[in-house]
Amino acid sequence: MIDLRTAALLPLLALSAPAAAAPITEAALARHIDVLASNAYEGRKPGTPGAVKAVTYIAGAFRNAGLVPGAADGSWYQTVAFVERMPVSTDLRIGDRHESEVVATGLNPRIRIVDAPVVFAGYGIVGEGRDDLNGVSLAGAIVLIRGGTPKGMAHPPRPAERVAALLDRGARAVLTITPAGAAWVDVASQVGRGSTMLATAKRPAVQGAISHAAFARLTPAAPALLAAADGAAFRPVTLARHMTMTVETQVRPFASWNVIGRRAGTAAQGKAVLFTGHWDHLGICRPAGAADRICNGAVDNASGIASLIETARQLGAGPKPVRDEVFIATTGEELGLLGMEAWAAAPTVPLTEIVAAINVDTVAIAPRGLPVAIVGRGLTRLDPIVDATARRLGRRVDDDLEANAFIDRQDGAVLVRRGVPAVMIGGSFSDLKRLQAFLGGAYHGPTDNPGHGVVLGGAAEDADLTVAVARVLVDPVAYPAP
Numbered sequence: 001m002i003d004l005r006t007a008a009l010l011p012l013l014a015l016s017a018p019a020a021a022a023p024i025t026e027a028a029l030a031r032h033i034d035v036l037a038s039n040a041y042e043g044r045k046p047g048t049p050g051a052v053k054a055v056t057y058i059a060g061a062f063r064n065a066g067l068v069p070g071a072a073d074g075s076w077y078q079t080v081a082f083v084e085r086m087p088v089s090t091d092l093r094i095g096d097r098h099e100s101e102v103v104a105t106g107l108n109p110r111i112r113i114v115d116a117p118v119v120f121a122g123y124g125i126v127g128e129g130r131d132d133l134n135g136v137s138l139a140g141a142i143v144l145i146r147g148g149t150p151k152g153m154a155h156p157p158r159p160a161e162r163v164a165a166l167l168d169r170g171a172r173a174v175l176t177i178t179p180a181g182a183a184w185v186d187v188a189s190q191v192g193r194g195s196t197m198l199a200t201a202k203r204p205a206v207q208g209a210i211s212h213a214a215f216a217r218l219t220p221a222a223p224a225l226l227a228a229a230d231g232a233a234f235r236p237v238t239l240a241r242h243m244t245m246t247v248e249t250q251v252r253p254f255a256s257w258n259v260i261g262r263r264a265g266t267a268a269q270g271k272a273v274l275f276t277g278h279w280d281h282l283g284i285c286r287p288a289g290a291a292d293r294i295c296n297g298a299v300d301n302a303s304g305i306a307s308l309i310e311t312a313r314q315l316g317a318g319p320k321p322v323r324d325e326v327f328i329a330t331t332g333e334e335l336g337l338l339g340m341e342a343w344a345a346a347p348t349v350p351l352t353e354i355v356a357a358i359n360v361d362t363v364a365i366a367p368r369g370l371p372v373a374i375v376g377r378g379l380t381r382l383d384p385i386v387d388a389t390a391r392r393l394g395r396r397v398d399d400d401l402e403a404n405a406f407i408d409r410q411d412g413a414v415l416v417r418r419g420v421p422a423v424m425i426g427g428s429f430s431d432l433k434r435l436q437a438f439l440g441g442a443y444h445g446p447t448d449n450p451g452h453g454v455v456l457g458g459a460a461e462d463a464d465l466t467v468a469v470a471r472v473l474v475d476p477v478a479y480p481a482p
Ligand SMILES: [Zn+2]
Pocket: 300, 334, 444
């Protein structure tokens, strides 16, 4: 029953300016986290039933928040094809000698490379003013590289980029030599857990690791070669011995999905603002018999998905945007930002049309009242808008660059590399002690559960900030396209 005193005022209220929207609450975020990070979702690992539950839930929540499907086929789901490879056996022979300290996976279930030349290619780096391959062809070779970064190199290419360069020169196999101090059992068990790539990714026929000791058994020049790799004049060295390898691999292709929703803007110019967060996590992450086997990923990143959903709802409750709003819950972030890579390779909005992107990851660790930091500060045109909006909301601004240490650990990095202005904003990244405490504790373990260490005050406040910033970004007058 309605209060008549209030009812009498309703026609007047309808004529006044829209009231400030009710803030996003901790309870609203917790409702999504409690579902997505429940044991029923089994840690949301791509390729598992829990992942199907997660994307179904998110599509429903996007619909409920007023979005429409945003994938190219008119559905909520952009399919992302993955291939998981688990090593079964690696047989490496140098003449009659069998070398056991090597572990690798093959492109196909059984790969045999017979009597191939072996080339040591230093760090295997091409680019950043360096060419370890020096024009040398690696056609058909088993290529050995050392891990790590050459002395004095600030921005080394990522491992996948190094392998791609070796593949371009014709390498059949790439084996990374482990550091001198690394325990081989640890390396073997790490590689033994397998790896997952996008089905579209190129890789050599064989890829894996070989121990430092095995390299030393292969050539007496090993120490000199490893040291020479740091020199600017390094050239690949073909070793005296050939190798024969037989690699057996369990190859499992599977599909996963980016969940995409959108709200059309009033302008026909097609420009869009992107809101992203990853839904995937690590799944069942402890062996049979462990007390708690599920890495539930409540903070990482059910909290970000909760924020994404409530941001969508809040924006939908306000004025219609001029630019489009596109919401992407990505898969495969924990596998190396792969869902976002897949989206960027087949974007539902041309990358050149995206005027800004805000990613949300690992936001449920801070209380209200922390200053607003930007992951990506100094790299985009967004800083003054975020700072001014934060101050307008009565928040302090943390304007140092410390939070940029996390740039490469989140989906926004994929967009930044392609020239799209992408940031993460909020209080979680201004108190790095607090963030490090989470990373050193529940992070990526079975205790990242709903209710356990999940702090939602800051996440709610940051979601309100995201909404306020978004209202500026979707307005071409307030934020003109470059
Ligand atoms: Zn994570």
